Amino acid sequence: MRITDYFQKKKMFKRGPQIITLKDCGMIAAFTGLGNGDTVVDCGAGSGFLSCFMGNIVKPNGKVISYEKREEFAKIANYNIKKAGLEEVVTVKVKDINEGIDENEIDVITLDMPNPETVVPLAWKALKEGGYVVGYVPTIEQTKSFVFACEDNGFSGIKTIECIVRDILVRKDRGTRPDTKGLWHTGYISFARKIKKEEKV
């Protein structure tokens, strides 16, 4: 059983709120250089998909603390974390992250929530030097609020992307072409890094 199974099989992971796609999980992991041993704060947990995806990478030495203010979502997330055997790595905290990030020296903070900009000053304090804060939101307006908050709070190397993954049909009998319809947009992903001016890369 691999982490991809939990994403693909409805039976495996319960789906509560809208879940993140594997493609966006992959972009977050790649552009933050997520690896073993990292300490990650994820908010909101939602159904826990992103937390589990990251937990599977940072274990056994790292950990994911997943903030979720709604009890009912926290329950779904906890169910999925247990299902994936990641309860040693991923912890759900039922708390509004705007009330404070309890952890510090964090490597990566992922914000998959409607107003990630309010968390940016807290993220700056909680992050390790060189750490990343990531905002994942569907609209341009939310992206702007997050990016400008990062600029205003001293973050560097700010970068916004959209990741489009297209299925290509490769068939012996009917030829090769991209699939007719597909997912055009999930969200914009913005990355910002806590780097002191004199050390900027």
Added chain:
Amino acid sequence: MRITDYFQKKKMFKRGPQIITLKDCGMIAAFTGLGNGDTVVDCGAGSGFLSCFMGNIVKPNGKVISYEKREEFAKIANYNIKKAGLEEVVTVKVKDINEGIDENEIDVITLDMPNPETVVPLAWKALKEGGYVVGYVPTIEQTKSFVFACEDNGFSGIKTIECIVRDILVRKDRGTRPDTKGLWHTGYISFARKIKKEEKV
């Protein structure tokens, strides 16, 4: 220092043959569910970027064995692996993978080489049940050869994608829009899984 630094700073990683992009590394990690403890075979090593990227995820319990038939590329790869502090995790083997995969019970095999289709029968034997073989090639013709070889050798859940990442410029003074020019195409990534018929998901 994070793995992303080695990708971004020319000083950090030596660049020999064409290197893989972070976006494609991210897609490979995401769609194979790469995580701690995985055993990976990567071929060809090239400059070692993909091997290092995956090593950073599978460590400390997993390992990456990186096949490379050209001595001079193996040297560059080894230099970069050492630079990234991954010599405990990533091993370069100077060998043509077509002569045989020495390892078995492998979780993921990544083939970033001109003719990955020739390796498919070997991959089937070397993979663990449920493991993935991944072909990463620039053209449709190469993609077809790889996909058809996977079909002919019993693989399941075969899927080809292209991943397009677009930079979005978010600027207080000059407005928001996608960057004018960008990378339109690197390669098609095909995934296939070793799953026994009766267990197919």
Added chain:
Amino acid sequence: MRITDYFQKKKMFKRGPQIITLKDCGMIAAFTGLGNGDTVVDCGAGSGFLSCFMGNIVKPNGKVISYEKREEFAKIANYNIKKAGLEEVVTVKVKDINEGIDENEIDVITLDMPNPETVVPLAWKALKEGGYVVGYVPTIEQTKSFVFACEDNGFSGIKTIECIVRDILVRKDRGTRPDTKGLWHTGYISFARKIKKEEKV
């Protein structure tokens, strides 16, 4: 009433076989520089959408001859041509184009049919110097057959494109973002030009 109305309202145009999208009509018009006075051969007529679209541009001095070998499609095309008031401009000819193109000194030949490569030698003869032949097919394999036939028959400036049009939702209340789902692929459009070697641009 504008030509766009016939495309959008189901009541206006009858739809028989798969119809071409407005985006692809636009690309064909743009990349061939379609304009008033042009003589166009279109095959197959299908429901007559592309013929009507082009007829609306080339009228009153130009004309569109639309080949269609299936009687039942020719009827639908004729119904739509009449509906759009283009019967002076667009003529449907019930004939297999492989049996010969009766017209000559043609400006643009559009081939929206499964095997456009068989028509390429006929297109060379029928086209005016500087004229365009256009192949519109869904798969890479068909595209290759058409493009290679154009190369082998002396055509110049051969170019294949795919045109992707994405709807952007712009909303006062819910923000701005691309539409979630959409049309990822219709067909590849290939353009080739009849230009004598010494005059090639």
Added chain:
Amino acid sequence: MRITDYFQKKKMFKRGPQIITLKDCGMIAAFTGLGNGDTVVDCGAGSGFLSCFMGNIVKPNGKVISYEKREEFAKIANYNIKKAGLEEVVTVKVKDINEGIDENEIDVITLDMPNPETVVPLAWKALKEGGYVVGYVPTIEQTKSFVFACEDNGFSGIKTIECIVRDILVRKDRGTRPDTKGLWHTGYISFARKIKKEEKV
């Protein structure tokens, strides 16, 4: 000589300000159903490319009136119009369009200018029932201003698109794939239609 030649050959058309691409010309023609006999107002003329493209379609019965407030651009536009043999169809008017649109019963108004939103009320008056106003701008912020102005001024069927055209390399010797780099973004194109409430389609 076809209109596409003027776009491709530097010798043919003088290039002053940034010119519009053929793909965007094609989208504007397709989504407004531009055809013979249409009366078009274009602003600003710039180098006159879009005006010439449209003039080539609407002639001989239609006309394009091209507003341009900068004398030096008007000169370039006039040079190109003459070059393309379109002086009977396309007229450049050296005037700030915000001071008023002199024409009425217009079919299509195209606004390729930094603040098209200021022209929207004038466009409503000048357009024929069923006519289109088109805004073509590079950023999301400009797009929003234009779209909201259209909403506020009674326009219907408002639609914003981005058109991405990708070159596909089809080669006997080196295989088939999209071109590595390309044009990722030119501008967003927004369409709005003057339709009375009771007639809305």
